[in-house]
Amino acid sequence: MSQLQSEAPRAAVGGAPLAEKTAHRPEVQGLRALAVLMVVTYHIWFGRVSGGVDIFLLISAFLLTLSFVRKVEGGRSLALVRYWLHQFKRLLPPVAVVLIGTLTATAVFVPQSRWPEILSQSWASLLYFQNWLLAAQSVDYYAADHSTSSPLQHFWSLSIQGQVFILWPLLLAASALLARMLRVRFRRVVLAVFGAVFVASLSFSIAETYGNQAHAYFDTRTRLWEFALGSLLALALPYLKPPRWMRVGMGWLGLATMLSVGFLLDVQGQFPGYVALVPLVAASLVIVAGQTGSRIGADRFLSWKPLMRLGDMSYALYLWHWPVLVIYLIWRDRQEVGPVGGAAIIMLSLVLAYLTTKLVERPLRSSAWVNRNSVRAAVVIGLCIAVVAAPVAGWQYGLKVQAERLTASADKNNPGAASLVPGYTGAEDNPKLYLPRPSRLDDEAVRPAPGCSAENAPDSELLASGCGELRAEGTPSKSIVIVGDSHSLQWFEPLQAMASENNWQIVTIFKGACSFGDPGIGRWPECDEWNQLALDYILLHQPDAVLTVGTAASPGTGSEVVVPGMAEAAAKLIENGTQVIVMRDNPRFPESLIECVESRGPDAIECNPSRDAHMNAEPPVELISELAPQVRYMDLTDFICTDAECPAVVGNVYVYLDTNHLTKTYLQTLQFEFERQWFQATGW
Template identity: 30%
Template sequence: MNKNIINIERKFRPEIEGLRIVAALLVAIYHIWFGKVSGGVDVFFVVSGFLITTSIISTINKTGEFKFWPYISKLMKRLFPLAFIIITVILVLSIFFLPLTIFDKTLKEAISSMFYYQNWQLAISNTDYLDANQMKSPLEHYWAMSIQGQFYIIWFILFTCILFGIKKYNLSNGRRLVNLVLGFIFVVSFAYSIYLTKVNQPLAYFITFTRVWEFALGGLLCINLSRIKIPNIAAEIIGWIGLIGLILTGALFDVSTMFPGYIAAWPMTCALLIILSGNKETKYGVKNFLAMPIMIKLGGVSFGIYLWHWVLLSFYKYNISENPGIISGILIIALSIVLSFITTKYIEAPIRNAKSNKVAFKKIGLIALVNILLIAGLYTQNAYLKTADNKELASKDYPGALAVKMKGKLKEMDPKPGFANVFDDLPQSHLDDTNQGLKKSDLKIGTYGKKKDYKATIALVGSSHSEHWLGAVIEAAKENDYRVINITRSGTRFSTGYEDNTLKGQWVKNLENYLKKSDDIDLVLSHVTAADTTKDRIQQQMVDELMKVKNEYGINVLAIRDIPRYEFNVSEELEKSGEKETIKMMNKANNQKDESYWKKLLENEKDLATFDPTEYFKINGEYRPIIGNIVIYRDMDHMTNTYSKTFGPILSEKIKNIVKK
């Protein structure tokens, strides 16, 4: 058997080091000043695929074998020290500077980041309609690290199988087998990425299988790069095209909502062109720029720059300003570079170059232990804050919506729920999982209130903007011995506006059939406007659906106007900026775009019972984040369950009058 089991050309590619720092700086620049994603992470993935494939094949060619522990221990010594020490810094800073509204989220992501599954956690939370708008944690960028770690395991399994096949069948051309395997993975993963991005982009963005093709492309480059011959002039042209195209990726595409489908081929192609151009030594090629000593040096710490910039940016946004200026942004990048050099030199390099694995892993284990202890301590502290906040509310001190019409001045108390609890102050249906998520169209039915000998049945139907009224309806039911059923689906209005062949359309049809067949429902409640749109068609489709329930199924209905919505997370802004500043922001916002339609509805739908809650979100004509000592919003457009419950007496009279008719 030839010594080189898989023939490749292995040489130092200085332009790849330069490409890494360009990718890292693009990520930072787009994050800081544009609040966008740049495509730089995708370039990191293709470069990682190139470098690790080169390393694996070189090991196989040199030793004739490929063992797990030497391979994985080398990677752990390279990746863990920096990743773990930055988690330590984040946890310590969190004690003093992290908003309580995202404390739970950050602690969960600290654990998932340490164990390299954070991308899957984010995939789940970003496909949860009620989680999607929560503030990003200072660890959110570790999703790319998690995918990279999983990729390294996949590549070990892959090349172990390839080496086994080469030896078993005494193959003389290992390169052909590697090309075949990596080519197959590239095609399958790319096709799946295109498909899943179309049907569920938030899930596709974070999961491993839609990203493997990017690593496979790097591997294919490693195998075939030396065989690709191009003229000098072509090398010069395509290199600069690749660099300019890469820089413009974030400006040309909305990466966070369009990737990683076929659009992700753009930065991949740009990286491919840059690396191909590096095959030639030319006078004006992009390689001359990327291979400059300063670029190579910065490329060596690009991993640290990627990790540090998001941490600094996050805490800046939490505590100083949501939008960094030119000077502050430059300082964030500069400090990221300085911290990366320091932590690489004094933490990562000594561990990576330790005389023995025992010494290296003893130090890594110590950092990991500190992190675990910090996480345990912070969980305990947060649990205490939540328990202290869960004491029974005294109605006279915490009237919530009822305070709007109270006479006399209300004694000011610490608002409830506290910031540690506000995000998780959800309707009961969401807590016991009777709200249907986004993946299925079948009905989930939650039953509340009086379940035997009840006087009437009230059905709450529609999207999460109906669901957040569940607390109010349950409280109203207590006063009147009603049964309450909740049939809601996140992100899905009870509307005639969906195609029957979609999941949303199928769910609405299933709900219609349920109501049509039911002989035990006395009232259906649903929101009938969407405060984030001026489109009368959307509003009318919800009204049409309720009128169908009333006229065709013979069930009473109550049409509820949507609550004011905002383009910022109200509870997070309240914690960051204080009540006065949040009130200013709320009253500057165009938060009820359904105003004109609601007026038309009241004029033209005389036989439709309606409820407009808008007045209960204002004091003296001014929108407020806290009313009656209760925090109103859990995010940008959903009520806290605590505030919803205070509508109980208000809705009780409304419901009673309709049910009696």
């Protein structure tokens, strides 16, 4: 990911304690303060991911495990429900404050086209499933992809930690019960349980990071080993007693390593696989070094009072720095901030973090009324959820009503692609009537057909997860497979209307960011495997026709190439008796054109980019023709662009959902030309 890749600590970050009283470890408090500084400065000034989030995961499990082990060995009740209420009572108030602040700034500074995403992420952030939402979006490239610029993206890690704060006490309680039943030491059972979690999760993490790193980055399962390592460290710590001179060296080595991880390693591209062991081992060295008592020990620096104070408000600092950064970039229409702007963002984040800690976190933490019993803790949790849920739900409902009213009154004035037919005379340009409404873009992504029936379902889970089917009544007159990535899938929109009229069956075989082609042409491992399975599936089922996108446009270069391996795959399908219809790719752009219109107006040059700068004069189909001469082509570029430009708005309809996907509304206006070219290509 880019500058806007995010990472996040949770209770390990900041003033919210992770458990009940533990032995005071000022170097751990300083360690997490330093880690949050890494996260903030790497994001704001260096546009990189620091690896600091992994350190927070380790610390959170380390402290939680210490607390629970002491409870069990001290004969105290774990009181899980009270623990969970206690934890989320401390964590949710700052979250509610930041979400309300972010929503307010969104209404003022953020284009309407981004509102649906931010509103949906508000629910995900509040209810601790943000990471799963982003994991789905990371492989869902047919949707508007603004995940890297969402002001709430950083909640993905908070969500993972919230999930682990529920899971870990359950595992510890189960370990205590098992130890009692087997009459063995509790620590031995905990060691076995978290050792197994470590091995299983790390193995899964390595495999998924290799096969689909974008999804793995947000997957809870690929992160559990980082928590498990923190738990194992807590268990091993009493037995790790190196001499003082060695601990002094370990402390500084650990600090130096963790500070340099973001520069030396590709955190965004290689984590959370085995490479993530580097910052975790580095942090472990610091924790094992502990309090050396040496004047030159790293712990002396980590126990520095300003760092301790920063540690107290590091949770709030993390919560605030990311929304402040992203909203600034959106407001200023920039991709990065300079040294001065970055310093201002850090200062504003520090002020907001200080006020949140002083006015929200500390009063609630010390309130005798709130802390008196679990019922009052539940009330605080309920109020925090309600304070955010009410405006989010109301905002979403208001946008829905507004969009329905405007759509009902504007339909007849939105010819879309029909306005590019030579000699067209009709509705004039009117920004008040533009469809779709920017606040309803979540409905504009073309979705796969419903899941495949037993007759057409693939055997492989990898293929089945992206299989959809539009069923015909009885025996279909024709069968069609749409195969490929989101640029192939989007043509399901006009084709399904034709299928309903002619009793055709359509099967969609889709994988985000994975274009269809011969698997011998290497892409990435999971994509190659998916392509082999897709090719085998089509050869087995022998549909009448296959539709796929066969070229790939490059934004801003005028370079358009044939999809690697597409011609080889097409030749195999044709030889097997299936017609292959190849669509030309639509133009792609460096920035979202719908956001361009919102910020600059429909007549701005930037919102009407040159056609030649983004597409070849003619599609590069010679290579396809050489290998598969019977391939048939469809090219709708003349009904997306004029001769000179590719406008953001055509016939009062927004053409693009984001930087490269057509809106469902515009695809519907392309129906007439798609239908003409389809019948011409197939001869049906």
